[in-house]
Amino acid sequence: MIILDSERIVFDLSVFKESGREDKAINIYDIAKLSGVSIATVSRVVNGSPKVSPKTKEKVLAIMQEHEYTPNVFARGLGLDSMKTVGIISPNIEDHYMSRAVAYLEKNLHYYGYNCILGCSGHEQKEREAYVKLMLSKRIDTLVLVGSVFAGNGKNEFDTDYIREAAKTTPVFMINGCVDGNNIYCACADDFHATFEVTRRFIERGKKRILFMFNSDSFSARQKMAGYEAALSAAGYPIRGELKFKTRNDIEYTRDLLLAYKNLEFDSVVATDDGIAIGALKYAKIKGISVPEDLSISGYNDSILAIGCEPEMTSVDSKLGVLCKTTIDHMIKLLEKGEEIDSYISVPCNIVKRRTTDF
Amino acid sequence: MIILDSERIVFDLSVFKESGREDKAINIYDIAKLSGVSIATVSRVVNGSPKVSPKTKEKVLAIMQEHEYTPNVFARGLGLDSMKTVGIISPNIEDHYMSRAVAYLEKNLHYYGYNCILGCSGHEQKEREAYVKLMLSKRIDTLVLVGSVFAGNGKNEFDTDYIREAAKTTPVFMINGCVDGNNIYCACADDFHATFEVTRRFIERGKKRILFMFNSDSFSARQKMAGYEAALSAAGYPIRGELKFKTRNDIEYTRDLLLAYKNLEFDSVVATDDGIAIGALKYAKIKGISVPEDLSISGYNDSILAIGCEPEMTSVDSKLGVLCKTTIDHMIKLLEKGEEIDSYISVPCNIVKRRTTDF
């Protein structure tokens, strides 16, 4: 069966349909022919242009519905140089914080008619750079970087050059990371004050040796450490290097690391993630230390883990939902209304008190 | 500044570049002109066609690299009717099982050069159907449905018609769900045998009243219940309706539901998800029941929760990684080599023994 383009045999599509192959989807030319108008008019109807007579509009709409016409997104993308798509990159979506972020982002983007293409970049700088490049080559409308590792480790400024480079082409939004540059927009939880407050409360309750447990040099981790140090200083406490404890966000790894240390004394733990905090909790369990009496522990991100453990974990709710929603709202303002938006937003956190602390 | 297409002023692109706007990306025509060949040849080089002389190839390649040329994906998509994209839909990516699945899928797809567009459909039938339609309209190469809710609740066969409908257009792959139909390919954990085995072990240890706790009527939940029942029957035990306990995959909800029941006696719990199992664990803690001596509990999916709780939870590892990898391998076979592939694969599970059971 041959279909000449000059004489499209439209109704024969049914033949394909019934054969279950549906080789060629119906296109704008078909709709135009069936409606007895030009493709320009069909296009106007599809895009809700006001300059179409109600009568024509109705007719075309009816034909479109009857044939379940869907415009070809590629052709549209080619013409408009956009497919209403945003790229989301996170180091690892298995992490509960990241997956929650992606869930929020997707939900809000979907609401605004965008779809999201997802990338898990891993934790290597090289991989991150490669993934960002890849995303840009997909001609996404916007790039969202989830997780504060994207903001570099604070040591080498050039580590974030690739983000500034990307921003030359495409607006970049960062969730919980801060990078300075044109066309880069950041939304961060106020980790400094949250950690300051947690530490302050420990001090208030008479804790003397507060262990700060962290797992990366990310932007967020640096804010948290600064908050911890500031609270110590405010109380006139010394900042002891041995009480800054680097580990992984892994329960068993953290537990074993603590068990391995012989002469580390501490009466409380400020952790930068729940997994770490629970590692400390497991350590206490094994050593027979009672929580929160002899060891108080505070986690971060208020994940499901904080409720699953025993006793349940006091944790900082970093207001991820707010962060994500705000980000998307700003994105829409920028993309669709061309409005100016803030390049940095800070969202206050909330301490969720449970039973591993006595405040 | 005007650029006429008949006489493109290629080098003037640098003007744009330095102004930081980069209005028009370099295209195949530019590369062709710069290399002194036709666009057909450039296209051949881009696509690694063998019929290009090494000399020409080298020259074109050099120009492409120098100008960081990237083919326009939309134009390519339009011509090939494919953008090497797969759509992934899951009800809720906040769920740890789902996010792990997406992580595995993305990783493998990325390896094969596909990118994935993600959708979180929620738990309503209507939303699922709408989301599937939306995805299809994006002209994805394949659709992946993650989670056994997509396989319907087993009561109404028509609930899965939309999947068969989708499969007429696009191959559909299901992770841990089973739907019969042409062009639909399913990979499932062998939940029947895993649950059979867990139940059998409880029986072997003398448990008499084994509570089966589940949270949905999904395909997977039905397999698990069947395994539970089969094990009871095999041991000559009666199947008691009151020991089939429906809840949510929510720790606190499950805990409170158990606390509310007055006359429910049980000496062991077979749960279809870790969150449920931990709800039972919390219940035991509050009631002062010792685990595993007086109450044995077994979870499912071997999530991070199983390690975070106290005591740590015996859980079924449903081999999600294997499921996902196999699915992608099959997908590639089908898409790129046109090979026939199995429409159903079953992957055996593994029971990870920890301290909430005495087997």
Next chain:
DNA sequence: TTGAAAGCGGTACCAG
């Protein structure tokens, strides 16, 4: 209010 036609940036077939 409508239609004709020029792109958008590739791919792939057909000649040479």
Next chain:
DNA sequence: CTGGTACCGCTTTCAA
């Protein structure tokens, strides 16, 4: 091995 060119399906000016 290479070039010319007809699509792919839609958007958007420009005329009518």
